[in-house]
Amino acid sequence: MAVRHSAREEMTGGRPFVAADVLGLFAAQALLATCTAALALVLPVSTAALAITGVVAAAAVVAALAGKQRKAHR
Template sequence: MSTAERQTHATDDSVSVLVPRASQQISELVREEIQLARAEMTQKGQHFGKGGGLFGAAGLLGILAAQALIATCIAALALVLPVWASALIVTAVLTAVAAAAALAGKKQIAAVGSPAPEQTIDSVKADLAAIKERTH
């Protein structure tokens, strides 16, 4: 066997050994990256859960504070009016504010129109039409 034949044979052996080794290393690397991503997402999920719970607690405390403020307004008006009249006035003001918010919300929803992603649907239809044209 000549030197060139031996070098070619040695190179073939190297490639035949290196390709499976590279494939195995890539598989291990992908598995390790997936494990790292899973661990990272678990940690982030825990932080999101804690943050969500704290936001929920803040919301509840905000509602309680608003109720206390409403009671304070009724008590303050009760200094000059009967308690029932004070409560009626505060209730009327709150109802008017709620109605205004509901109307503003209704306008926002009406402005959106259909909840379907119309631009995406149109884009997908155009893509399908282009694919059909290419296949025919």
């Protein structure tokens, strides 16, 4: 009985972290939208959106390569 209670507490204890992750993702999306809007003040909107997309894609590639390199060393 105590094990079941402990397991239930562990399962529900992660919910705030999930909520924080989702809210963090929303914040990142809002930041990217803000960056796009700011860049659109000096560039056409489509060019600004494409530039921000390129920066995010480049960051994703760098993160993927870093993860691949780290996994290869293990």
